[in-house]
Structures are given as C-alpha cells and as structure tokens.
Amino acid sequence: MGRLLALLAALVAGAWIAYTEQQLPESAPVGTPKTEFSGERAFADVNFLAAVPHPVGSVANANVRDAIVGRMLRVGLEPEIRPGVGVQIPRRAPDLILAGRVENIVGILRGRDPSLPALVLMAHYDSVPGSPGAADDLMGVAAALETARAIAARGTPVRDVIVLITDGEEAGLLGANHFFQRDPLARRTGLVMNLEARGSTGRVQMFQTSPQNAGLIRVFQETAVRPASSSLAVMIYEKMPNDTDLTESLRVGIPGLNYAIIGGQFDYHSATSTAANLDRRSLQDMGSQALAMASEIAFSPNLPDPGPSPVYANLFGDVLLAYPTWFGWVLIAAIGVMLVFAVRWARHSGEFPARDLLHGAGAFAFAGAGTAAILQFARRLTGAEFGFLEQRFLLAQSVAWEWAIMLTALGFMMLCAAELARTRRWVAAVPLVAGLACSAFGQLDLIGLVAGVLAAAIGAATYGRPVSRKGAWAGGLIFALALTAILQALAPAAAFVLAWPLFVAALGAAATALSARHGVVAMATLVVLAAVALGWQGGLSHFAFEGMDLMPLFAVQMVTAAMVLWPLAQPDQGRSPARWVGVGVLALGLGLTLSVRADDPWSPRHPKVTYVGYQIEHDTGRAWRFALPGDGSSWTEQVLAADGGSAQLVRQWWWRRPHLRAPARAVEAQPPSITLERNPAGTLRLTAAPPAEARTLEMQVRASTAAQITAIAGVPTSAPLPAGKWVRVNWVSAGEAIDLTIQPAQPGRLDVRYVAGIDRWPAAATPLPPRPTDLMAWDDSDSTFVTGARAFTW
Ligand SMILES: [Zn+2]
Structure with missing residues (x-):
C-alpha cells in the first residue's frame, strides 16, 4: 500500500510541476515602466486592429495597414509602405503558383551605426478570410511594435531595428517573398525574429532557428526570460509542411528565430480568433521573451556567430540547458555506469535471474507499443475523423480529450507494471484487441493494426511468469538506454527526450539499489526524482498534444514515464490490490473518451x-x-x-x-x-x-x-x-x-x-x-x- 501511495504522490507532484511550468505570466499593466514590455499596452493595439477579417487585397486590410502606420508614428518609428508583388511556388506543390500584390509596412528605429546589419522584428498583418486574426498575427504585430517601443525607451540602439509588418502571408508568404527577394532594404538585414501564432493561448515557443545556431542559442540562453524551446521542436518543425514568413528569410541565408504559440488551436484561422478570445498573458509571454533577445541584439555591436547547432531544451523556469552533440554520448556513458552500479548493489540484497532483465526490457517495449495501439483506439473511439477541419470536434473539447489520453496511457502503463508481478499472459491481448478494433470504425487503421500486433507479440513473450521488480526495472532502463543510443546516433537533436529522464531514473536506481532499499528515505528519493522527471516531461507531452494529432507519439512519453514510475507501479508479488488501480485508471480514461464522443461541444464560443x-x-x-x-x-x-x-x-x-x-x-x-x-x-x-x-x-x-x-x-x-x-x-x-x-x-x-x-x-x-x-x-x-x-x- 505504501508503494501505491508513493506512486500517487509522484503522479500528483509531477502533474503539479508540469502545470506550474505551463503557467503564463500576468499581462503587465499599462503603467508598466516604458523600458519594459506591457501586455496591456500591446493588447490595446490588437483590440483596435482585430475588428474584422482582413485578407490580403481587401478594403479591411488597407484599413489595418493605415492603422499600423499611424501606430508606428506614435511609437517613434519611421514608417513606410513598400508595395510589390510576391510569387510563391510551394516546395510540395510544383504545379501551384501563388502570387499577389502586397503592401509591406516597414518602421525603422534608427541606431547609432547605420552601417551595421539591422535587426528585423517581423509579423504579418493580413488574416485569412473569415477570421479577424487577433492571434494570427495581430498579436505578433502588436508584440513587435511594443518591443521596438521598449527598445527605443532604453536609449539609442547600436544598430537599426526594423519592424517589418508583411502582407499576404496567409496567401503564400507573399509579402515576405517580395521583401527578402526584391526589396533593397532586405540586404541590410542581419537577423530576423518572427512572431507568429497557431492558436490563441499557451506558452510561447521559440520553435525554429536558422541552421548553425550555436551563437544564437548562446545569446538566447543567456538572455531569454522563461524560455520555452528545444532542439527537438526545431527538428520536428523542419519535417512539417508548415511555413511562416521566416521561411523566406532563411531561404536567402539570413539568420533568424521564430516564436509562436500553439495552444487553443480551435481559434487558429477561425472566426473565433477575436481580441476577446486572445489570451493576453500569451501576448505578454511573447513580448517578454522577444524583448529580452531583441534588446540584446539591438544594443550589441556584434551579431551571434554561426557554429554547430547544440542540443538544447528548457528545464524549469529560466534555465535552458545546451551542450554540443557529442556530449550526448557522455550522458549515455554516465547512465550506463550508474546502471551497472545499480545492478551490482541490487544483487547484494538478493539475486535475481538475468532473464528478469530481458523480461523487464520486454515489458517496457510492450508498454510503448501497447500505448500506441490503445491511444489510437481511443482516438478512433472519439468518432472524429482525421484532418484539419475534422479534428475540430476534439479541439473544441481539448482539455477533456487531453485528460482522456493521459489517463488511458497511464492506466495501461500501470497495468503493464502490475501484471509483471503475476503470472497472467492475458494482458498481451489488451493492446491486440484495441489495435484490431481501430479498424472497426469504417476503414483499415494501419497504425492501430501494426502497434497492436507488435505489442501482443512482445507481450506474449514477456508475460506469463513473475518477474522481480529490481530485475524488471533494470531491464527496462537498459532497454531505454539502447533506444537512447540509437536516437543519439540517428537524431542527436532529439535524444535528450529520452536521455534526460533516463539520467534521473538511473540516479534513482543507483541511489536505491534498484528500489531494493526499503524505508522512507529510499521511497522519498524515488518519489521526488519521478515527480521532477514527470513534471519536465509533462511540458513536452503537452506541446506534442497541442501540436500534433498523432497518438503513436505518446508511446515515447509512456516509455519515459515508465523509466521513473516503474519501481512504484510494480507491486509486490502476489495478490496485491494495487494491480486493480491500473485497470481502474485505464477504464476512467476510456470512459472520459466516450464522454468526449457523446458531448455536443458546439456553442457560441466554439x-x-x-x-x-x-x-x-x-x-x-x-x-x-x-x-x-x-x-x-x-x-x-x-x-x-x-x-x-x-x-x-x-x-x-x-x-x-x-x-x-x-x-x-x-x-x-x-x-x-x-x-x-x-x-x-x-x-x-x-x-x-x-x-x-x-x-x-x-x-x-x-x-x-x-x-x-x-x-x-x-x-x-x-x-x-x-x-x-x-x-x-x-x-x-x-x-x-x-x-x-x-x-x-x-x-x-x-x-x-x-x-x-x-x-x-x-x-x-x-x-x-x-x-x-x-x-x-x-x-x-x-x-x-x-x-x-x-x-x-x-
Ligand atoms: Zn500567421
């Protein structure tokens, strides 16, 4: 029972840390000192500009343009409308040509040395048809204006700061295309910071950079206020078919950083993207992060030097951990050493058969593949089809849906751990049934099928005889170490996702001799380490949930959660009541999924x-x-x-x-x-x-x-x-x-x-x-x- 309480304590504390980390700063009031970013001052602009939809070429867009010019004059920038034609042939559609007349707005804050390459703060003012575009991208426009104003209040910058408000972004990055391909002013650009939105709330992520970003990340690391960024986000974004204006400046080789929110995606490109529905705290977060970096660049005579991109991610608060790629191998070696000691110490307190290691590794693999099958089943169970418009049913109730996923995955992982202490093989059938059932909703579901069959095969080989807790945990961690090494070899920018929680888990394993040590101190150590790892990983999971409608992704999250939770989740051998908890949590998750399906989420807000x-x-x-x-x-x-x-x-x-x-x-x-x-x-x-x-x-x-x-x-x-x-x-x-x-x-x-x-x-x-x-x-x-x-x- 003590172990079960410890598990619950770790889960609650981990959730609390993740929740705290996602909290947004309060929007700073209008009376905030002029040298600082005020969300409320910037919000006044959003409120004024985001009255109606204003796609490129519309009368409403011309009105927004004029209002921005007026606003630039008031904050002390020299505004200018720079018209042109943008032409875009999208990489993924060579038989499509997007073109249009655009009117970019440029506002210059003069620096002391006009010969230095300028800092460009970029956002776009056009919206998609049908959306007032308060978040996408008038929030970016307002943040850029307020950032430039705050820089001006800090004195004359060393270099020019150019606020570039592009036109026609939604119609194919047309304004940015014109600017960076044909506007002579572009040749003066040294660094671009682009401000964007894909939703209406959430933490601002610095999700994309130019290649060779060592210098940029160093400055970002030293200056950013509560940074939210990782080399993984940059890697994933490169693989996604999305583009922002930064694509155009990167294309001509100008270094840059891209900031955006991705929370509350229901409002993305939607009529509900109004000023009232925009989370002003997100605007504050964007401004605080952008001003810190922009001010550093504007007042420094040197731009960041290029160099090999490091591996990096934010920890908690103001900390961004960054290291060169090779250091990932050092981490892996350190984890390996800790695991060797953990196994040796654990054997002092009683031998366990070596094949327990194998069964532990199998249980982790089963938990991962099984999670993919079961979450894919849950996704099908909601009744929502896949696609940008089709998934809006889930976006309208994203909080309940996120809870449903978390509970379902967690319940299954607890079931995996609990059943390893017993001799039942039937647990292998759970992901198989779920995976096969994915195809019962109208079409063949290959993801569910493959994940279900794979999990069942692993499960059948793994379950069926009792496995010691120490052996299982050690085997699972060795399996995770192998995965980490593979990831480090193939995609080092992503390896920290496994390496960091695994480091924490190995620390716990070594400190408690694979949980063989009983007593309050050992148990408390495991709880604290698990909470820290889960809290950190919760932020990543939330980001993945907001950004992608892709259930198999959470298999990775479940393996990382299992690394730290396993010694608490695997009960003592025998008929422990703890084994029913996993079944209960799993049922709760699937029940919540059914309630998401049954709900009619449509309302004036959604x-x-x-x-x-x-x-x-x-x-x-x-x-x-x-x-x-x-x-x-x-x-x-x-x-x-x-x-x-x-x-x-x-x-x-x-x-x-x-x-x-x-x-x-x-x-x-x-x-x-x-x-x-x-x-x-x-x-x-x-x-x-x-x-x-x-x-x-x-x-x-x-x-x-x-x-x-x-x-x-x-x-x-x-x-x-x-x-x-x-x-x-x-x-x-x-x-x-x-x-x-x-x-x-x-x-x-x-x-x-x-x-x-x-x-x-x-x-x-x-x-x-x-x-x-x-x-x-x-x-x-x-x-x-x-x-x-x-x-x-x-
Ligand atoms: Zn946009």
Whole structure:
C-alpha cells in the first residue's frame, strides 16, 4: 500500500510541476515602466486592429495597414509602405503558383551605426478570410511594435531595428517573398525574429532557428526570460509542411528565430480568433521573451556567430540547458555506469535471474507499443475523423480529450507494471484487441493494426511468469538506454527526450539499489526524482498534444514515464490490490473518451464550421449554391434548398474537397477579362483582370506543347508548363490584373479556366438566413464565385 501511495504522490507532484511550468505570466499593466514590455499596452493595439477579417487585397486590410502606420508614428518609428508583388511556388506543390500584390509596412528605429546589419522584428498583418486574426498575427504585430517601443525607451540602439509588418502571408508568404527577394532594404538585414501564432493561448515557443545556431542559442540562453524551446521542436518543425514568413528569410541565408504559440488551436484561422478570445498573458509571454533577445541584439555591436547547432531544451523556469552533440554520448556513458552500479548493489540484497532483465526490457517495449495501439483506439473511439477541419470536434473539447489520453496511457502503463508481478499472459491481448478494433470504425487503421500486433507479440513473450521488480526495472532502463543510443546516433537533436529522464531514473536506481532499499528515505528519493522527471516531461507531452494529432507519439512519453514510475507501479508479488488501480485508471480514461464522443461541444464560443458559396457559371449562365458536406446543420440545408433545387455531391477542379451543390437562381455576373497576345520576342503574354469587386482570381492553365512561365506580374520566374498538364495560378489583388509571360517551345493552344472570388453573397440572390450562434462561417464562406473557361491558340 505504501508503494501505491508513493506512486500517487509522484503522479500528483509531477502533474503539479508540469502545470506550474505551463503557467503564463500576468499581462503587465499599462503603467508598466516604458523600458519594459506591457501586455496591456500591446493588447490595446490588437483590440483596435482585430475588428474584422482582413485578407490580403481587401478594403479591411488597407484599413489595418493605415492603422499600423499611424501606430508606428506614435511609437517613434519611421514608417513606410513598400508595395510589390510576391510569387510563391510551394516546395510540395510544383504545379501551384501563388502570387499577389502586397503592401509591406516597414518602421525603422534608427541606431547609432547605420552601417551595421539591422535587426528585423517581423509579423504579418493580413488574416485569412473569415477570421479577424487577433492571434494570427495581430498579436505578433502588436508584440513587435511594443518591443521596438521598449527598445527605443532604453536609449539609442547600436544598430537599426526594423519592424517589418508583411502582407499576404496567409496567401503564400507573399509579402515576405517580395521583401527578402526584391526589396533593397532586405540586404541590410542581419537577423530576423518572427512572431507568429497557431492558436490563441499557451506558452510561447521559440520553435525554429536558422541552421548553425550555436551563437544564437548562446545569446538566447543567456538572455531569454522563461524560455520555452528545444532542439527537438526545431527538428520536428523542419519535417512539417508548415511555413511562416521566416521561411523566406532563411531561404536567402539570413539568420533568424521564430516564436509562436500553439495552444487553443480551435481559434487558429477561425472566426473565433477575436481580441476577446486572445489570451493576453500569451501576448505578454511573447513580448517578454522577444524583448529580452531583441534588446540584446539591438544594443550589441556584434551579431551571434554561426557554429554547430547544440542540443538544447528548457528545464524549469529560466534555465535552458545546451551542450554540443557529442556530449550526448557522455550522458549515455554516465547512465550506463550508474546502471551497472545499480545492478551490482541490487544483487547484494538478493539475486535475481538475468532473464528478469530481458523480461523487464520486454515489458517496457510492450508498454510503448501497447500505448500506441490503445491511444489510437481511443482516438478512433472519439468518432472524429482525421484532418484539419475534422479534428475540430476534439479541439473544441481539448482539455477533456487531453485528460482522456493521459489517463488511458497511464492506466495501461500501470497495468503493464502490475501484471509483471503475476503470472497472467492475458494482458498481451489488451493492446491486440484495441489495435484490431481501430479498424472497426469504417476503414483499415494501419497504425492501430501494426502497434497492436507488435505489442501482443512482445507481450506474449514477456508475460506469463513473475518477474522481480529490481530485475524488471533494470531491464527496462537498459532497454531505454539502447533506444537512447540509437536516437543519439540517428537524431542527436532529439535524444535528450529520452536521455534526460533516463539520467534521473538511473540516479534513482543507483541511489536505491534498484528500489531494493526499503524505508522512507529510499521511497522519498524515488518519489521526488519521478515527480521532477514527470513534471519536465509533462511540458513536452503537452506541446506534442497541442501540436500534433498523432497518438503513436505518446508511446515515447509512456516509455519515459515508465523509466521513473516503474519501481512504484510494480507491486509486490502476489495478490496485491494495487494491480486493480491500473485497470481502474485505464477504464476512467476510456470512459472520459466516450464522454468526449457523446458531448455536443458546439456553442457560441466554439461554433461549428459551416461553408456555403454561390457559384455563377458565366459561360452557361447557370448558378449553384454549394456547401461543405457533413456539417449536419439545418441552416446549411436551408441555404442549399433556398431556390428549390436538390443538392448533389460533386467535385470541381477549383475545390480540393467534394461538395454539395444545388441549382440556384441565375444572377448577373461580370467575368474576368482574359487575353493572350504575342510579344515581338516570340513570347506570349497572358493578361487576366479580375472582375470588379473580385479579390481573388484562380486560374488553371494548360498548354498543348511544353512551355515555361518566365515572369509573373513583372517578377522573373521559372515555372514549367508541362504539355497537357494543368498548372494552377492563384492571384490575390485589389482588382488589379495579372500578366504571365509564357515562353512556348512551338505553336499550340492554351486552355484557361478561372474562378473569380468576390467576398460577399450576390446582391440579387435570395439572401443568406441569419446563422445560429453555434455555427460560424469558415474561411471564404458566403462568397460569390464566377467560373468559366477560355481557349487561345498561337
Ligand atoms: Zn500567421
């Protein structure tokens, strides 16, 4: 019973440490000294700027632009609007070209030596359609302005500080592309700090850096206020298909740091990203962290030197631990030595068979693979599909869902430990059943299947005879050490995730002779070390939970938790009542999962996504009402049926998702004007002017013979037009034309199809009924789309 109480104490203390570490600073009041960052002063800007959605090219965006210029004047920056054209061919979609006219805002705080490379504080002012963008990214804008203001209050900096507020980030990093590729001011940039958001709350993470970041991390380590960052986050972000404006400055080799929040992702790109829903404490956290670093750079005559990237992560409070990659091997060796001593001392107090080590290693592997299977099952059990829009059901109840995952995983781990003390093999069937059941929700679930079968195989070989606690723990730690060594060899930036808690566990193992030592002191040592390790690891788990909808990831978390919890979780051999606790916690976790499934989370704070549009097919004069399927709301049904037609599921070239479409009343619409001319030089010039009021013009072009797009709106490009293949060009602008210079190989034909987007419902159509408050318009919902096609020969 004492062991069970110790386990509970470790869990409670660990959770408390993790919770404390995630706490945000209070937003500093308006009266805070001018040299410091005040969340409340910055929030006043967010409140003022985030009134309505303001995508690039909209009138609302121009209003936000003017307001930012006014604000720059008041805080003592020299503002300037720097217009241009951004062109983006995304790495992962070579047949897509994003382009648009942008108006970047630059505000300069003059330093003493204008010849020194400048510090650039970057954020973007445009929002996605349908979202006021309070967090993404007016929070970044306000933080950059308040940071520059506080630097100015500290005196004249050594180097220039340039506040760069980009335009068109959401449409493809267009403003940053223009600035770093073509604005002469970019050549003066020495370092970029980008401020971003992917949610509306949570700790600010410094999640991305330029390569060779040794000098940067040293300055970050020395100056940052309560830093939250790790080399793992940087490594993961490199593998993710996400981009921010920093991608553009990194592309031209400028060093940089990227800061963002990822908590409260329900509000990301959502109509609910209002000033009222923004956590001002996150704004304070972003500002305090950014000001500390920015001030150091601004007042220092030298920029950080490049050097091999270290391994680093924040511990608690103000500590960021960083060391060179090779030191990871030193840690591994130290852990190995501690484990050898632990095993030797443990054998003094009674031998255990060597094969106990093997069974312990098996139990850890079983716990890891089994966790992946069981959490994948829990994820399926929620009923939510996978995908950006599909998982919003879970984002709307993320607190309950996070608890469900934690309890389910923890319960299973306790079950793994408890059953090792007995002779039952049935426990191997638990992840097998869960893994197979993953496929019972409509489609084959490969993750669940593989994890379940793997876990069952390991479990069947491991369980079935009683294993000593010391032997099991030692075997588990040796298994974890092997995993750490593999990780250190393959991805040293990530190895600390295992190495640090394993170091703590090995310390506990050596100090208590693998828990063979009984008594209050030994037990207290295990509890304290477990709480510290769990508390630290809880922060990482929370970050992983917020950032990724990927259950197998938590297998790693369960192995690291097992490292420190095992000696407390494995009861004495025999019929200990403790073994039922794991089953109870597991049941609690799955019960909570079922309650997440049963809950109707939609409310005015968490409205459900709806998407409707009006399509006018110009060439035929027909019109349709269309909608995203599956929102199940009678409001959407009412919109679709308003003109008496019935809806059918269709796919159209300009929409990635299949959608419901019903005939609608035809209304007048102006098409874009599209022409093709021959230039004297033998090239072709395709000019497309969006109709009045249209903010977007998407075109697909297909050449019958191979050709090349050599310029877009005056910007030299090199985009192939393979013969017979559609290439998509998305243009955003306030009514201005786009022209493409095309270099054909031989005579041929050019097919063009287009969709022009107007940010409102057609005035002549039956108007939209008012939306219930638990529904919201998503992205460019409620817009009019004029579609059609053209063909040219040359
Ligand atoms: Zn953004």
